[in-house]
Amino acid sequence: MSYMVLARKWRPKTFSEVVGQQHVLRALINGLDQDRLHHAFLFSGTRGVGKTTLARILAKSLNCEQGVSSTPCGECSSCQEVDAGRFVDLIEVDAASRTKVDDTRELLDNVQYAPSRGRYKVYLIDEVHMLSTSSFNALLKTLEEPPSHVKFLFATTDPQKLPVTILSRCLQFNLRRLELTQISGHLAYILEQEKVKFDATALTELAHAADGSMRDALSLLDQAISFGAGNVSNDHVHQMLGSIKQQQLHSILSALLNHDGKNLLEQSQQLSSQGRDFNVALDALLALLQRIATLQMVPDIDLADEEQHQQLKMFAQQFDPETIQLLYQIVLHGKRDLPYAADPKSGFDMTLLRMLCFQPTKFAANTDESIQQDNPLSIKPMASQSIINTSPPIKTEAPIAAIDKPVMADSRPLSSPIDGSSPVLSTDNWTQTIASFKLSALARQLADNCAFIKLANNKIFLSLTEELGHLATPKAQERLELALQQHLNLDISIVLTQGDHHQNNSPTLAIERAEQASIKQQSAAESIHNDPAVNAIKQAFGARIIESSIKPISNKED
Ligand SMILES: [Zn+2]
Known part of the structure; x- marks a missing residue:
């Protein structure tokens, strides 16, 4: 059995088999079923979207022996002859090969004669825009006064080239590219x-x-x-x-996430040894980044491919949306610049390395200190336009002046007070003392927010503002009491007083830290604004500093 190419074997034989083009189908089906059909149709659209297929089904619908309808029987000899391409009253012409006026005349000379087999004589002229001007004129005469037994079906990939006089006499259908x-x-x-x-x-x-x-x-x-x-x-x-495997693209993104430059270049080498086109590779990367960006903005979108969907979802969570936008721009620029690179591979490598450079480092979540001490300093471009029009935006880390952290006192030995006496507790050393305690989270909250009033008769008087009264749970008090007992080597108890303010404005550790943090923040902001490198970047790239992104860096020696 000889092999029939799929496009022929699976060419739709009825309107219901046609994929897509619903807007055209509806109009044709209604027209046929109500037997109110125009005498000239123009199907326009890019190659392979079904122009001549629709025209042939239409020819069959008009000539089926069972009558004109949108559902030709497919059984009668007219239907079968149309399907087989040998129906005598369906005259198919490829205008690309018959452009001379004589050809058109010869064709149209026969228009006046009644159909020999069917109800209608159907002229299907493909690539009709290729006809010469004089051929169009000959055709126009017939279109102006068409015999009632004639239908014209025109197909074209380029309707702009048709004379308006022809266009205005046709019912036009624009077929869409298939999704x-x-x-x-x-x-x-x-x-x-x-x-x-x-x-x-x-x-x-x-x-x-x-x-x-x-x-x-x-x-x-x-x-x-x-x-x-x-x-x-x-x-x-x-x-x-010669396309790129999705898995290879995923490996590239994973290498970026891991800041693994070596692996990144290995991926590029692999593509090269597989003989892949780097332009195609960049296109594939763009498509992938676009899908990730879509997922980030519309998380419940259906990507049709479940397996890939899961993987892309992971990337959508691991990269922040800004970074994906940035990487997209870098790849787009890389594609633009590829012809200028010494060779395609080095151009591709540079694009990957640029992606690596501008991929911001992820920092660990902040420490248990109340002051956030991780340090990405991000500077972002003023507007997305500047991403496109200038150069890749900047994400940079810059060291800033170190700022003193509050000095914490070392823990003193718990049960061996110096020269037999208990360590002294006072308003002056209260915050330092409790800072050294190891406490549970609740007790820590309580300790940090209490101010010291006095120590008398084995009672430690502490003050707590009323708004934080909820911190004074029995458990937290018990823990703090125990820590103080161990530190002082005394059997003491805590007496908490609550009021609007702390007495004598005595300091609490929480207040001290907030003050320190504010000073550090102010100082960090000053040093960023005065940094010559930062100012140069601002000028060169139209960048601005996002104030909320300025964070003091931690001083590791502390
Ligand atoms: Zn039929």
């Missing part, structure tokens, strides 16, 4: 019918390459089937299209 999912879904349907094994992602890949054309998709599918000896797998399709 990715429409194509991949149809390929899957065909392969199931043909009992050919396939990977779903391979079909997505083919659909991508077909770029909206079902005919191209089917012809690629034919190639893929023979390339893979009857099995349409990811590997075969990748090899056939």
Whole structure:
């Protein structure tokens, strides 16, 4: 049995088999069912979207022996002859090969004669825009006064080239490029019918390459089937299209996340040794980043491919949205600059390294200190426009002047007071003393917010503001009491007094820390604003400092 190419074998024979183009189908079906059809139709649209297919189904609908309807029987001899391409009253002309006026005349001379078999004589003129001016004039005469037994179906990829006089006499339908999912879904349907094994992602890949054309998709599918000896797998399709495996792109993003420059260049080397086109690789990276950005903004969007969806979701969480936008811009620039690179691989390598440079470091969450001490200093471009028009925006870390942290007293020995006496506790050393205690979280909150009043008769009098009264839980008091007993080596108890203010404005550790933090913040801000390097960056790139991103750096010697 000879092999029939899929595009021919699976050419739709009825309107219900047509994929997409619903807007055109509805108009044609209504017209047919109400038997109110125009005498000239123009189907425009890019290659392989179904222009001539629709025209042929229309010709069949008009000539079916069962009567004019949108559902031709497919059984009668007229239907079968149209399907087989030998119906005498369907005159198909490829205008690209018949542009001379004589050809058109010869064609139109026969218009006046009644159809020999069917109800209507149907002229299907493909690539009608290729006709010469004089041919158009000959055609126009017929279009102005068409015999009632004639229908003209024109198809064109370039309707702009048609004279307005022709356009105005046609009912025009603009066929759309098919969507990715429409194509991949149809390929899957065909392969199931043909009992050919396939990977779903391979079909997505083919659909991508077909770029909206079902005919191209089917012809690629034919190639893929023979390339893979009857099995349409990811590997075969990748090899056939010379495309980049999603897994390789994922490895590149993972290497970026891990700040692993060595691995990044290994990925590039691998693409090179597989003979991949780096322009295609950059396109694939762009598509991937675009999908991640979409997921970040519209998390519940359906990406059609479950397996990939999970992986992309992970990236969407691991990268922040700003970074993905930035990486996208870098890849876009990399693609633009690729022709100027010494060779494509070095251009690609530079793009990867630039992505690595501008991929901000993730810092660990803040420490248990109440002051946040991690230190990314981020400077962002003023507007997204500056990302596009200038150069990659800047994310940089700059060291800033070190600022003293409060000096914490060392813990004193607990049960061996110096020269037999107890350590002294006073307003002056209260905050230092309690800072050295190891306390549970609740007791720590209580201790930090209490001010020392006095120590008398084995009682420690502390004050707590009323608004923080909730911190004085029995458990927290008990823990603090125990810590103080151990520190002083005395059997003391705590007496808490609550009021609007602390007595004598005695300090608490919390207040001291807030003051220190404020001073550090102010100083950090000053040193950033006065930093010549930062100012140079601001000037060169139109960047501005985001005040809330300025954080004092921790002083590790403390
Ligand atoms: Zn029929």
